Amino acid sequence: MTAGTVLVLGADGYLGWATCLHLSAGGYQVIAADSLVRRRWDRECGTRSLIPIRSMPERVRLWQKLTGRRIAWSRLDLGDASAVADLVAQAQPEAVVHFAEQRSAPFSMIDRAHAAMTQANNVIGTLNLLFALRDHAPDTHLIKLGTMGEYGTPNIDIEEGFITINHNGRSDRLPFPMQPGSFYHLSKLHDSHNIQFCCRVWGLRATDLHQGVVYGWRTDEIDAHPGLRTRFDYDAIWGTVLNRFCVQAAVGLPLTVYGKGGQTRGFLDIRDTVACVRLALQNPPANGEYRVFNQFTEQFSVAGLAAKVSDARTAHDLKTSIVHLPNPRVEREDHYYNARHQRLLDLGLQPHYLADTLIDSVIAMTQRYGGRVDPVELEQPNVDWRRGGVPWRTPSTKQEALRPVQVLSAGANRRSGAATPSPKARLAQAR
């Protein structure tokens, strides 16, 4: 069977770009679309990818030069409903892989405007796509990136999207009850309900990938050339926890655990993200079917992850300290967590479990780009779930940003008040 056309929305992002390359390498005709708004948000927040990344035109040109495979690049905002409809109508894709959303929980918690923008951007953009599919490509398989964060942390086992409930002598298979933990996570839940409805009413077919926290920066395709690299975020707005820990370790700063660190989540390697998307694509649902795959390979607590990074450093005789910061989020820090993640394994996923070598690889990459690290970004985040915050940092907030509440490792620096060396000075020391 010849692989068909796949439209990847959000193609300029961390996972969107890696997915474009993986599907192109697998023989799919990839159309890569993105509004490039994330590059604008980086300017707003004063953040940037630790790994320098090229523009989309440069990356697709390089990919074609190296492999002979063409990725069609299209600048597109999902908020532009008629442009979305035109692209879908013209492309008649076998599948649409939809990463094109504001995907930072802290960004969504900054203030009212960021909360409203996140929900409007994500929910209305996805609605625009759903109507384009209904009207122009109703057989297309929608592969939507959701999040494990839609579930929250219930005190029962988490199933994959649906649960059979027995109640007062009757039984039904119903959507799993959801308790998202930020306006961003809520936007993904709103999407999930909208998509499920459109499958039921219009006969669309969709896979909702409830993804865990992704780490790593390398895939087979990205490894082909440095110019193909995808973005790598380590800051407090866009960075995810394991990537942040590796960067902290690389520059000799303490690993910053929010609160007790008992928060347990599902995690996966970026190589498994691209494989999962491909597996969903190769095994489409029936028309009218809405299905959920929990897309992660291992569960870790935040404190457990910090210990893993610390242990990986110890293996090289390097010392890493861990500090517990006041938790800027409102979340349970000690809870039951057991989430099923069987369906992608059943389709053939071969997980890359977290190993010291991965941690070493991220740390080595970080050290290569050490000059691009802003150490302030590795401290207590500015955005608090209770009172919001600002995405950027000012000199005054920098001084008070890092307030460790507990030091676990003997080697940790206890820093507070005016006697604290500046982050820049500490970074210089660490080097």
Place this chain on the structure above:
Amino acid sequence: MTAGTVLVLGADGYLGWATCLHLSAGGYQVIAADSLVRRRWDRECGTRSLIPIRSMPERVRLWQKLTGRRIAWSRLDLGDASAVADLVAQAQPEAVVHFAEQRSAPFSMIDRAHAAMTQANNVIGTLNLLFALRDHAPDTHLIKLGTMGEYGTPNIDIEEGFITINHNGRSDRLPFPMQPGSFYHLSKLHDSHNIQFCCRVWGLRATDLHQGVVYGWRTDEIDAHPGLRTRFDYDAIWGTVLNRFCVQAAVGLPLTVYGKGGQTRGFLDIRDTVACVRLALQNPPANGEYRVFNQFTEQFSVAGLAAKVSDARTAHDLKTSIVHLPNPRVEREDHYYNARHQRLLDLGLQPHYLADTLIDSVIAMTQRYGGRVDPVELEQPNVDWRRGGVPWRTPSTKQEALRPVQVLSAGANRRSGAATPSPKARLAQAR
């Protein structure tokens, strides 16, 4: 205890206005706010209230003249975040009663633009209100009008917002799984999740009234003067089922049941709506608490309601026919339905159960305003859940609008094709 200030949002609507009067009569200082957008939507759809209604300034003036009680009127759009914040900050209300949403399922299903507008309007408007409460009045009790339609029709008993689930040997009390049936109902579910989150994270307190289908037009306060009347919708976009049946019966047209008519829902009298809001207000939740009350008093199937209206007419020796139309919605037409509705009864609600006298009263009112009835609005609706539609009716669609698939009563007119008398002609005959 002196009753405090209550801000009623959506005060120009069917239930919003009735609530303003009821709370003002109860001694509350009512601030009535509305964007008046519904009057604009009426112009867009070519619909109008069967009962003529006065402007908001006229109604509040008349109320003050009759009772000496002042209702402060404010034109306000919840989309204007700073105006919302200013009003909340200034009023420091004991409670905000929030009706201010696009509330028609068919309107939300017209096309992409109406779906997106409904979700953006409702979700972002409510977010603006939530942030205003967090920042300016965190102790205010938010009383939000949700809908029983958030639950859908599960095959188990419906609880009030939460359900205890036992699963694999563990147990948790979790949000009841939801399966809304239109973009409008989905917007209410998105709101519910957002509000629940804000209670958890910010310590707000909220009552989410999952309301059934409301019928009737009179309350004790409205009865004080014809100039105080609230709107009464009977058309296919804004009208609800029992009100529509009464109008159909009044003008001698068949009662139009969608599909089999086994669709079962919760219903309540408008007098109970205003009482429920007052009971919620008088019994506020604790700070940080999010609670759900299922706000209805009786369950009926659509076919059962049609039979009740027909029976009420028979008692006066009048004959009413019932036709089953192709169902424009995608919904189960034969299903289990048993929804708990205990919490408002526990607070003291004295239900007005559906009686022939109510049906007679609505029919009598309709006959008084018979000249305002557009019979085309009482036929097969233009908006279909699968393909959308237009809110207004054109001559060509009028001709094909009514296609009965099954005639239950012997007296029903079987009408199809060119031989069908025009709706106007039939109405004239019926009179």
